[in-house]
Amino acid sequence: MASVFEMSPSELHKFLYGFGVGVTLTFLTSSLLLAAPLSKAQKTKTKKTKTKTKTAAPIAQSLLDASQADDAKPETVARLRSMFALPVERLQHIVKQILADMKSGLESDGGPIKMLPSHVTRRPSGKEQGSFLALDLGGTNFRVCETTFDGKGNAQNRQSKFTISEAARTGDGNTLFDFIATCVKSFLKEHYYPDSADVDPKRVWNLGFTFSFPVDQTSINSGSLIIWTKGFTASGVVGKDCVELLKAAFVRNNLNINVTALVNDTTGTLVSLAYTQPDTHVGVILGTGSNCAYVEDISNIHKFKGNRTGIKEMLINMEWGGFDDNQVTIPRTKYDLKLDRQTARPGSYTFEQLISGMYLGEIVRLVLVDLVKTGEIFAFSPGGSPILQTKDKFETQYMSRIERDYSFDLLDVKQILEELLEIPGTTLGDRKLVKSIVEMVGLRSARLAAAGVAAVVTKINKLGSIGCTVGIDGSLFEKYPHYPNRMRDALGEILGTLSAENIKLERAQDGSGQGAALIACLAQAA
Numbered sequence: 001m002a003s004v005f006e007m008s009p010s011e012l013h014k015f016l017y018g019f020g021v022g023v024t025l026t027f028l029t030s031s032l033l034l035a036a037p038l039s040k041a042q043k044t045k046t047k048k049t050k051t052k053t054k055t056a057a058p059i060a061q062s063l064l065d066a067s068q069a070d071d072a073k074p075e076t077v078a079r080l081r082s083m084f085a086l087p088v089e090r091l092q093h094i095v096k097q098i099l100a101d102m103k104s105g106l107e108s109d110g111g112p113i114k115m116l117p118s119h120v121t122r123r124p125s126g127k128e129q130g131s132f133l134a135l136d137l138g139g140t141n142f143r144v145c146e147t148t149f150d151g152k153g154n155a156q157n158r159q160s161k162f163t164i165s166e167a168a169r170t171g172d173g174n175t176l177f178d179f180i181a182t183c184v185k186s187f188l189k190e191h192y193y194p195d196s197a198d199v200d201p202k203r204v205w206n207l208g209f210t211f212s213f214p215v216d217q218t219s220i221n222s223g224s225l226i227i228w229t230k231g232f233t234a235s236g237v238v239g240k241d242c243v244e245l246l247k248a249a250f251v252r253n254n255l256n257i258n259v260t261a262l263v264n265d266t267t268g269t270l271v272s273l274a275y276t277q278p279d280t281h282v283g284v285i286l287g288t289g290s291n292c293a294y295v296e297d298i299s300n301i302h303k304f305k306g307n308r309t310g311i312k313e314m315l316i317n318m319e320w321g322g323f324d325d326n327q328v329t330i331p332r333t334k335y336d337l338k339l340d341r342q343t344a345r346p347g348s349y350t351f352e353q354l355i356s357g358m359y360l361g362e363i364v365r366l367v368l369v370d371l372v373k374t375g376e377i378f379a380f381s382p383g384g385s386p387i388l389q390t391k392d393k394f395e396t397q398y399m400s401r402i403e404r405d406y407s408f409d410l411l412d413v414k415q416i417l418e419e420l421l422e423i424p425g426t427t428l429g430d431r432k433l434v435k436s437i438v439e440m441v442g443l444r445s446a447r448l449a450a451a452g453v454a455a456v457v458t459k460i461n462k463l464g465s466i467g468c469t470v471g472i473d474g475s476l477f478e479k480y481p482h483y484p485n486r487m488r489d490a491l492g493e494i495l496g497t498l499s500a501e502n503i504k505l506e507r508a509q510d511g512s513g514q515g516a517a518l519i520a521c522l523a524q525a526a
Helices: 009-035 040-069 074-084 088-107 166-170 173-191 242-252 265-274 334-342 350-355 357-374 396-404 411-420 428-459 475-479 483-495 497-501 511-525
Strands: 129-137 141-150 155-163 205-211 215-219 222-225 257-263 280-286 290-297 313-317 468-473 503-507
Touching: 074 428, 088 428, 088 483, 129 173, 129 511, 141 173, 141 511, 155 173, 155 511, 166 173, 173 242, 205 242, 205 265, 205 511, 222 242, 242 257, 257 265, 257 511, 265 280, 265 290, 265 313, 265 468, 265 511, 280 428, 280 475, 280 511, 290 350, 290 428, 334 350, 334 357, 350 357, 350 428, 357 396, 357 428, 396 411, 396 428, 411 428, 428 468, 428 483, 428 503, 468 475, 468 511, 475 483, 475 503, 483 497, 483 503, 497 503
Parallel strands: 129 205, 205 257, 280 468, 468 503
Antiparallel strands: 129 141, 141 155, 215 222, 280 290, 290 313
């Protein structure tokens, strides 16, 4: 047997736990023996140790309580795991339904997966040249980017990031687009006119507009908003051409900018990676939101009424966030249903709610609030804390930190719970339970994303030895611990090892920025 100093953390924990149980049993045995009938001589001798005997049982109980506080409640973990689990049979059923909805969406409008034609009909060659602006609207921040292509497969990027205010996201549409125009002007003044009061109104800039919301696109640079998602509710935009609204804002702000391409972030992600990896056929967003685009044979897009002359393929913006909005294919927990009721548009884009970073932390919070009510967690802090009871206060970034915490006492988890969420006196058992819940929610997200990818590569016949590259952009894939590997594991379960090994999941370089600039370049050359 190794010495105490040579033990691993798990071995040391088992040793200390066993030692504690041994001490407890010793005290209990002593208590039983002392409670047995004694002879007169024994009674006389025992009087001297009467005080010590009285404290034995309380000490034993406290040791038992302490050992139990160090462990997550197994029955709670098992119950929750059964709620969030997605066995391979369920994943394969999900894949089949996604395939059916994809086919239906290519036939006509009105299905759960919208399958929107992007009007992007070719991928880059790596020989593209020139400088192009790109706007990225679709998450918690807004970016203005400029990308310069050298014609040799290389690109140089610079960008400025701006926080979108609540007033811009939820107020009048003109407020939102004037905010965008003001940010563009600020970017141009910083990089081109630092010593001037204004930008040069005579210089024309070509721009790709990444507008990461469902759009009924009628050409490469026009399309009307179908529905707001991701917490945006700005009035006067739904049903309107978002490019025309942007151009009007540019005119109001004295900017001479030509919007050559309207882009969804998924199509931008696909095109961005295809610039250096030509076998890229799928683009996926796994960040604040979730969506997918892929390359479809033009002959399969039956609902497309535009000119098909000389066109072999077109990128399709799936808008897969709306899959299973009728909630019959994917099992939902009571926490998922409550989350949906809290959103701006209940019953809309519920698949995205189960995957994307905007919602994962809130799902965890709802689970914890429920366990506080049932007394299964945070027993030393009734109610948890006011912060825990507040919507959206358990951030998805906390989940990343929690999953990375491998310390024996889960000290980072403790800091998040006690300092950021202000839950006092958490036990190791509390922290273990929180980490288990976080892992369940994060794992389900990755497995659902993998099911979506499996459906798409099956649809475009890239299984077996053929394979293809899937470009993925977003903070979940980039920063969330184990997320890519969990996706790969799920793909192996769904498709089989051979097919899964030939599906390469690659991080795309700034699909929303560089990808939009590339599409603007392609549109100008067309």
